[in-house]
Amino acid sequence: MALDELTSKLAAVEPELRARHVPDRSVSCYLTDLDTVFACRLDEHGVHDLVEGEPAEPADLRVSMRSDVLLGLASGDEDFLSAWLRGRVQVSASVRDLLRLRSLFGL
Numbered sequence: 001m002a003l004d005e006l007t008s009k010l011a012a013v014e015p016e017l018r019a020r021h022v023p024d025r026s027v028s029c030y031l032t033d034l035d036t037v038f039a040c041r042l043d044e045h046g047v048h049d050l051v052e053g054e055p056a057e058p059a060d061l062r063v064s065m066r067s068d069v070l071l072g073l074a075s076g077d078e079d080f081l082s083a084w085l086r087g088r089v090q091v092s093a094s095v096r097d098l099l100r101l102r103s104l105f106g107l
Contacts, residue, residue, distance in 0.1 A: 002067075002074035003029070003038055007047040009074075019044040021100045028059035033066045061101075062092040 010018070024043040030036070039055040041048045065073075069088045072078025083089040091098065 002070045003050060005074035007040075007050065010042075011046045015044075018046070023060075023097055023100055025060035025097065026055055026057065027061045027063070028055055029070075030062070030064040031067045031070060032064055033068075060093065061097055063089065065089045 010022075022042060022044050025041075027040050027042050027047075029038045029040075031038075036052065037054050038050060038052055039059060040050040042061070065083070065088060069078055069083055073080060073083065073089075078088075080089065084091065091101070093101065
C-alpha cells in the first residue's frame, strides 16, 4: 500500500532530524478521487495507528490529494514540494506545523 511506503520513508529519516521536526500530531489523508480518509498519529518515532476512516476528532494536520499523487509520492516519481506548489497536494495545518514539515520534506 502506498501509505505504508510513505511511512517507511519517514521512518528512514535520520532520527535526530525526525526528533527536531516531527511534531506529535494527529494526521488525516483524504484521497479525493476515492472519497476515502486515512488517519494516523505522527510523532518523532514515526507513524502509528494508521486506520482507514475519519478520525473521531478533527486532525491537527490534514492532507488531501488524488490517489495517483499518493502513488507518485510513495514511488518517488512525485516530489512533495512540487506537488504542493502545483496544487496537487493540499495541506491544512498551523503555521508552526507547516514550518516543521517544510524542514522535514523540503517544502
